[in-house]
Amino acid sequence: MISDPLVLSVILIAIMFAFLISSLWIGVSLILTGIIGMLLFDHNLPPVISVYTKIGDLLASSLYDALNSWSLAALPMFILMGEILYKSSISTRLLNGLKPWLNYIPGGLLHVNVVACSLFAAVSGSSAATTATVGKITLEELKNRGYSKSLAMGSLAGSGTLGYLIPPSLIMIIYGVLSDVSIGKLFIAGIIPGLLLASLYSFYIMYKAKVDVTVTPMEEEVFTLKDKLNSFKDLAPIFSLITLVLGSIYGGFATPTEAAALGVLGSLILGLYFKSIDKEVIQNAILNTVKTSVMIGFIIAGAIFLSQVIGFLGIARAMSEFIIGLGLSPLMLILLIGIMYIILGMILEAISIVVMTLPIVLPIVILAGFDPLWFGVFLVFMVEMAQITPPVGFSLFVIQSISGEKIEAILKATFPFFILMVITVVLITLFPEIVFYLPNKMID
Structure with a gap:
């Protein structure tokens, strides 16, 4: 049996x-x-309480606590909304509507x-759906042009x-459930950092178009x-759906869960409006939603x-005391945590990173003086990096x-955008007001 929590944490x-x-x-x-951690640890429990009883109690309570969450109900709704948009022609109409407005910008x-x-991220909430949907429409067409x-x-x-x-x-929904942070505040806090990152991407594209004329066609x-x-016929309904979902949350008219349900209803109405939805599309969307939701719920x-x-074994407390004993400054601590997440992103996918590390990392960063709301946005950036780091x-x-x-070739093309992501993380770390500005305004 092992009595040292730090040794046990390494083993686990x-x-x-x-x-x-x-x-x-x-x-x-x-x-x-x-x-295994419960079985290996030296509990010193009273004779009337066995370690197997304690394992059973913890497992039963954790399963109930994990799944008996109203906030978690938003998850399958947003997944279903993304599936409907992905499997219908709505996303295609979105790109067609954007073309006339972007043609004269450098790049x-x-x-x-x-x-x-x-825009698609604002109605789907899924990076996988966003990348697949937009990529299937744009890559070949951009190459041909x-x-x-x-x-x-x-x-x-x-x-x-x-x-x-x-x-x-x-990811924000999952983080909010696990960390007991308001999902609505997380949504609001992610807006400015998200727009900042998107703006840096666009500025980089404009820069490349200026210094290398071969990246764009000679004849525009x-x-x-x-x-x-005419593009408004395609854009207006989609912008209406975005306004419905996000506006209902930020205006205080609906919780994230209720807004997710409105999003599903809105996506169905759009599908009917564009005549791009049928029984098969709905069946496939529901089936994929069930599979994804059950997988995430189990995780x-x-x-x-x-x-x-x-928590029961004292591992989080022991690790916190150990790191505090190192005398690291808060910025050095968050730097090491960021490097750790980048390394984990090379071998794990996003949801796994969040659910496996949060129980250990969150108490440490809170003890170091970081706000859990800010850390939620920071963590989202880290798992974003995991999406574009090999293998x-x-x-x-x-x-x-x-x-x-x-x-x-894809890694070489992606590297500059990875660097821009790192720059954005540095900015929100040095200037946390970027994250807090909108949530504070909403509270005021």
């Missing part, structure tokens, strides 16, 4: 990674790691990736991750005023059980499947 991390490498389900890996239609991903395929892939990879940052965000497509006015349940085990960068796989390019 090794066990957890061994389970993950073995391709065991993430939820099962988390629960088994917690059970031209390359900005479609940034703008379209930002004479635009740089490398810059198109890089901007898609970077902009596709905005699905996690621009609300509504699935001309759009008339009539074309611009959250396992994460909360592991979190309770870590388990999900967005890289999506773009590879769409473009047919080698992963090396």
Whole structure:
């Protein structure tokens, strides 16, 4: 039996990674790691209480706490909304409507990736859906029009991750449930950082277009005023859906869960309006929603059980005391945590990173003086990076499947946008008011 929480934490991390490498389900890996930790630790429990009884009590309470959450009800609703938009032609209409307005900006239609991903992220909440939907429409078309395929892939990879940052965000919902932070405040806090990152992407595209004329076609497509006015037929309904979902939250008329339900209703109405939805589309959307929601729910349940085990064994407290004993400044601490997340992003996908690390990391950053609301936005940036870091960068796989390019070429194209993401993280760390401005205004 082991009595030192720090030694036990190292053993548990090794066990957890061994389970993950073995391709065991993430939820099962988390629960088994917690059970093994309980069995290995020297509890010194009274004779009438067995460790098996304590494991059973913790497991039962964590499963109930994980799934009996009204906030978590928003998750399947936002997933369903994204699935409906993805499987209908609504996303195609969004891009067609944007073309006339972006053609005269340096970089031209390359900005479609940034703008379209930002808008689609605001109605889907999923980086996977955002990258796949926009990429299937833009990559081939941009190539055929004479635009740089490398810059198109890089901007898609970077902009596709905005699905996690621009609300509504699935990762923010999961973080809010696990950390007991207001999901509505998280949504509001992510707006300015998300727009800042999107703006940096666009500025970089404009810079590249100025210094390298080969990234854009020599002959630009001309759009008339009539074309611009006609584009409102495609854009207005989609902007209405965004206003419905986000406006109901920020205006205080609906909770995130209620707004998610409105989003599903709105996406169905749009599908009927555009005549792009049928029984098969709805069935596939519901089936994929159930699969994704059950998977995420199981992972959250396992994460909360592991979190309770870590608290019961004193691991979080011991690690906090150890790190405090190192005498690190808050900025040095957050730098080390950021590096840790970038490394984890090379081997794990986004949801796994959040649910496995949060029980250990969150108490430490709060003890160091960081606000959990700010850390939620910081963590979203970290898991965004995980989407475009090899070898388990999900967005890289999506773009590879769409473009047919080698992963090396995609990585080279994506690297500048990864650096821009790092710059944005530095900015919100040095100037946390970027995160707090809108939530404070809403409270005032």
